[in-house]
Amino acid sequence: MSQEDSIQHNRATFRPSGRIQFGVFFQGVNSGTIWKAPESGSQTDFESFRRIAQTAERGLFAAFFLGEGLRLREHLGRPHALDVAGRPDAQTMLAALASVTRNIGLVATQNTTYNDPADLAHRLASLDLLSGGRAAWNVVTTDNAWTGANFRRGGYLDHADRYVHAEAFVRTAKRIWDSWNGASGEGAAWERVLHEGQHYTVDVTPRLPRSAQYRPVLFQAGDSPEGRDFAARQADVIFSAHPKFEAAVTFREDIVARTVAAGRGANEVQIFPASEFILSATDEEAREKKEWVRSLQIGPQQAIAYLEQFWGRELSSYDPDGPLPEIDPVVEETSETRGSGFHGAKARELADQWRAEAAEKGWSIRQFVSSRTARIDSTFTGSYSSVADTLAEYARVGAVDGFNISPWIIPSGLDDIVNHLVPELQERGVYPTEYAGSTLRENLGLAVPVLEAGLVPAGGVR
Ligand SMILES: Cc1cc2nc3c(=O)[nH]c(=O)nc-3n(C[C@H](O)[C@H](O)[C@H](O)COP(=O)(O)O)c2cc1C
Structure with a gap:
C-alpha cells in the first residue's frame, strides 16, 4: 500500500483539509x-x-x-551547557502578549503531574477570557524525579500512571469550564464539580464564565502509545514529533485509527509537528545557510557537552576536532544529565559503538555529534518555492494540519517565513489569506466542544 493509500483506507471518514497552518514554538x-x-x-x-x-x-x-521547563537541566553539577538559563512563566508571558496581539492563539504548555486541576483550570480560563477566546493548553505529563524534587514529590507517578492521572485531571478541568451555565452576572448558574479518584478528590465550583471560544483549546505533546490514546480521547490538536513526510503520514494514520476507536470523528484531532525552516532564494543558498546554522548550534563546547551527557564525566580536555575519547564512561547508564530525556542506555556499549562508527567514517567529535543530531532533524531546507511545493503536498495528502515552527534565531527567525514562504503558500491556495475569526477555535476550524457528561449547556454557547 502506498503512503497515500494508507490514509486512503480511512478516507471514508478522514478528509484532508487541503491546507496547512503555522504555529510558532518559542523555545527557551x-x-x-x-x-x-x-x-x-x-x-x-x-x-x-x-x-x-x-x-x-x-x-x-x-x-x-x-x-515548559520546570527545572534547568544539570550536568556534572552545573547547568547543562546545551541549555539556556531562563524561561519566563508561560501564562504570565501569554497574558502580556494578549495585549499586543489580536488574533493569534496563545498556547501554554502546562503539566498535569505537578499542578492541581481547579487552580490550573481557573488560570487558563482567565487567559482565555482576557484574550477574547485565544487561549490553549498544551497538556504534558513531564516525567522524572529531578523535576519532581521541585514539588516535594520526587519521582511522583510512574509512566503509565501519569496518563491515568492526566486524563482525570483534564476531564476535571473540562467539567469546571463546562459547569458555568449562562452569561455572567445575574442569572448565572453553575454546577458543582465533584471528582473522587485514585489521585485526588475535588469539590469545586467555577469562578469564571465561559470565554468567546467556549473553553480553551487543548493541545497534547507526548508520543508513547498511552500519550497518543490520551490525545485521541481528549485533545483538539497534537504537537507531534513527526514532521518528515513518511513519518507524518504514518503518524496521521495511527492517530486517525485511535481517534475513531475512541468514538470521535476522524478529523477531530489535528496534528502540528515540531519543525524548523532554513530558507533562502535558492536551494543551494539554503543548504549553505544550513551548514552555517548548524555550526553555530553545535559549536565546540556543545559537541563536548553532548558527549559528556553519555560519558558522565568531564571531557573538556578533548579536542572537539579530534577523535572520540578513548576513556570509558564512568556511569552504568546514561541518565547523568538530570532532567534530560536520555535514560537507561548502557553507557559503555554506547561508547564502544560510537567510537567504532566515528573511526570507520573518520569523524571528529564535532562531526560525529552533528551527524547524531541530524538524525533527529526536523528541518525543511530549500528555496521558498521548493519548500512551498513540499508543504503543498502535505496539505494535499492531509499528512498534517500545520507545523509548529521553532525559529533558529530570535527575534528575526520568522521574518523569512512570513515575508517569503507564506505568500508562496497562499499562491498555491494551501494557506489562509485572513484569520477566519477572532478565536483560536474558529481559526483552527474546530467544532464547538462536546460537553463533559452530566452537564447541561445553557445560553452563551457558540
Ligand atoms: C513535540 C513535544 C514537545 C514537548 N514539549 C514539552 C515541554 O515543553 N515541557 C515538558 O515538560 N514536556 C514536553 N514534552 C514531553 C511530554 O510532556 C512527555 O512528558 C514526554 O514526551 C513523555 O511522555 P511520552 O512517553 O508519552 O512521550 C514534549 C513532547 C513532545 C513530543
Whole structure:
C-alpha cells in the first residue's frame, strides 16, 4: 500500500483539509536556537517575545506556543551547557502578549503531574477570557524525579500512571469550564464539580464564565502509545514529533485509527509537528545557510557537552576536532544529565559503538555529534518555492494540519517565513489569506466542544 493509500483506507471518514497552518514554538531552554550571534536577542526580554508574536500574526499564524521547563537541566553539577538559563512563566508571558496581539492563539504548555486541576483550570480560563477566546493548553505529563524534587514529590507517578492521572485531571478541568451555565452576572448558574479518584478528590465550583471560544483549546505533546490514546480521547490538536513526510503520514494514520476507536470523528484531532525552516532564494543558498546554522548550534563546547551527557564525566580536555575519547564512561547508564530525556542506555556499549562508527567514517567529535543530531532533524531546507511545493503536498495528502515552527534565531527567525514562504503558500491556495475569526477555535476550524457528561449547556454557547 502506498503512503497515500494508507490514509486512503480511512478516507471514508478522514478528509484532508487541503491546507496547512503555522504555529510558532518559542523555545527557551534548548540548543536549537542560536543565542550567541550578533542578531540574537535575549531569551527573557519581553521584546523578543513581542516581536516573534507580532511577526507570526502578520503571517496569519494560528498559534504562538510556549513550552515548559520546570527545572534547568544539570550536568556534572552545573547547568547543562546545551541549555539556556531562563524561561519566563508561560501564562504570565501569554497574558502580556494578549495585549499586543489580536488574533493569534496563545498556547501554554502546562503539566498535569505537578499542578492541581481547579487552580490550573481557573488560570487558563482567565487567559482565555482576557484574550477574547485565544487561549490553549498544551497538556504534558513531564516525567522524572529531578523535576519532581521541585514539588516535594520526587519521582511522583510512574509512566503509565501519569496518563491515568492526566486524563482525570483534564476531564476535571473540562467539567469546571463546562459547569458555568449562562452569561455572567445575574442569572448565572453553575454546577458543582465533584471528582473522587485514585489521585485526588475535588469539590469545586467555577469562578469564571465561559470565554468567546467556549473553553480553551487543548493541545497534547507526548508520543508513547498511552500519550497518543490520551490525545485521541481528549485533545483538539497534537504537537507531534513527526514532521518528515513518511513519518507524518504514518503518524496521521495511527492517530486517525485511535481517534475513531475512541468514538470521535476522524478529523477531530489535528496534528502540528515540531519543525524548523532554513530558507533562502535558492536551494543551494539554503543548504549553505544550513551548514552555517548548524555550526553555530553545535559549536565546540556543545559537541563536548553532548558527549559528556553519555560519558558522565568531564571531557573538556578533548579536542572537539579530534577523535572520540578513548576513556570509558564512568556511569552504568546514561541518565547523568538530570532532567534530560536520555535514560537507561548502557553507557559503555554506547561508547564502544560510537567510537567504532566515528573511526570507520573518520569523524571528529564535532562531526560525529552533528551527524547524531541530524538524525533527529526536523528541518525543511530549500528555496521558498521548493519548500512551498513540499508543504503543498502535505496539505494535499492531509499528512498534517500545520507545523509548529521553532525559529533558529530570535527575534528575526520568522521574518523569512512570513515575508517569503507564506505568500508562496497562499499562491498555491494551501494557506489562509485572513484569520477566519477572532478565536483560536474558529481559526483552527474546530467544532464547538462536546460537553463533559452530566452537564447541561445553557445560553452563551457558540
Ligand atoms: C513535540 C513535544 C514537545 C514537548 N514539549 C514539552 C515541554 O515543553 N515541557 C515538558 O515538560 N514536556 C514536553 N514534552 C514531553 C511530554 O510532556 C512527555 O512528558 C514526554 O514526551 C513523555 O511522555 P511520552 O512517553 O508519552 O512521550 C514534549 C513532547 C513532545 C513530543
